[in-house]
Amino acid sequence: MLNDMVLVIGANGQLGTVLTTALKERYGDGNVLASDIAKRTINTGLFEIIDATNFKLLDDIVKKYKVTQIYHLAAILSANGEKNPILSWEINTKTLLNVLEVSRLNAVEKVFYPSSIAVFGQNAPKENTPNNAFLDPETVYGISKVDGENWAQYYYKKYNLDVRSLRYPGVVGYQSLPGGGTTDYAVDIYHKAVIGQEFSCFLKADTKLPMIFIDDAIRATIELMEAPKSQIKIRTSYNISGVSFTPKEVAEAIKKNISDFSITYNPDFRQGIADNWPESIDDTKAREDWNWKPKYDLSAITEIMLEKLKEYYQQAI
Numbered sequence: 001m002l003n004d005m006v007l008v009i010g011a012n013g014q015l016g017t018v019l020t021t022a023l024k025e026r027y028g029d030g031n032v033l034a035s036d037i038a039k040r041t042i043n044t045g046l047f048e049i050i051d052a053t054n055f056k057l058l059d060d061i062v063k064k065y066k067v068t069q070i071y072h073l074a075a076i077l078s079a080n081g082e083k084n085p086i087l088s089w090e091i092n093t094k095t096l097l098n099v100l101e102v103s104r105l106n107a108v109e110k111v112f113y114p115s116s117i118a119v120f121g122q123n124a125p126k127e128n129t130p131n132n133a134f135l136d137p138e139t140v141y142g143i144s145k146v147d148g149e150n151w152a153q154y155y156y157k158k159y160n161l162d163v164r165s166l167r168y169p170g171v172v173g174y175q176s177l178p179g180g181g182t183t184d185y186a187v188d189i190y191h192k193a194v195i196g197q198e199f200s201c202f203l204k205a206d207t208k209l210p211m212i213f214i215d216d217a218i219r220a221t222i223e224l225m226e227a228p229k230s231q232i233k234i235r236t237s238y239n240i241s242g243v244s245f246t247p248k249e250v251a252e253a254i255k256k257n258i259s260d261f262s263i264t265y266n267p268d269f270r271q272g273i274a275d276n277w278p279e280s281i282d283d284t285k286a287r288e289d290w291n292w293k294p295k296y297d298l299s300a301i302t303e304i305m306l307e308k309l310k311e312y313y314q315q316a317i
C-alpha cells in the first residue's frame, strides 16, 4: 500500500470524483494521481491532464510516477454515445487498449476496468440476469463495454495482467452529476425535488432498472481491487446489484418527504435503450468470490440524497 502509486483516469467524472477521494483516504494524498482531460477546481493534490487516447503521453506519465495501479474510468456513456457512435467507440476502446498495453509494458500490478449493465441486450433474461448471460448489446456503449471485458480477460490470460472489472448498474450519488447516461434521471430527479421544481422524466413510469448507491459502488470497486488475486475467478466482469426501481417508485419515495413534488413522463430515445436492459441483476458470483453485499435500498438512498442535496443547495444560496 505505502509504495503504491494509484492513477485514476477520468477523475472528474461521476464515479471518478468520489473514487479519487476514497482512494486518497486509503493510500494517502501523495499516492493517488488524479487525471482527466481538463483540470477543475476540485483537483487538489497530484493531478495530470491525460487524454488516454494518446499512448505516448500515458506511457510517459506512468513511467514518471512509477504507477502501480490504474483505475480507468474514462468513457462516453449510453445516451451520449448514440449521438456520435464512431467517436464513442474510438474513445471507449482505444483508451482501454492504451491502458492495458502501457500497464503490460510498465509492470503495472493492477488495472480496474468499469463495465456496465449495458452489456446486456434483448436475449438476456430480464429478471436476475446471470453473470454468464448472452451479451447482445444494441448501443455503441454496450458494444464497447463487451469488447473491453474480452480484452481485460485476454490481457489477464496472455500476459497475467491483473485486470479486474465490475458491471455497474446506474449509479445514484449526490457528490457529482452523471454524464450522458440512460440512468441519469435517477440523480436529476432528486435535484429537481430539492429545488422545488417539477421533474420531467425521459423514461416511462414503470421502467424498472438496476441501480446502485454511490457508496455501495465505491465500496464494491475497492473490495474487488483489494481482494486476494486467487479469489478473482471471473476475468471478464462481475455483475453487482444494489437495488432495482422505477421512476414512479422514486417519485413516491420522494413524496414521502416532499409532498408537493410532481413528475411528468416524457419518454425519448433513451426509453429504447432502457427497454433492452435488465430489470434486476444476479450477483451471486461477486457474493461468492469476494463477499460482495450491497447496503442501501431505495428508502435509504432517498433519505441521504434529499438530506445532502438540501445541504448543498442551502450552501449555494
Ligand code: AKB
Pocket (backbone or CB within 6 Å): 077, 078, 079, 115, 116, 117, 118, 141, 168, 169, 170, 171, 180, 181, 182, 183, 184
Ligand atoms: C448509463 O446509463 O449509460 C450508465 C450505465 C448504466 O452504465 N449510467
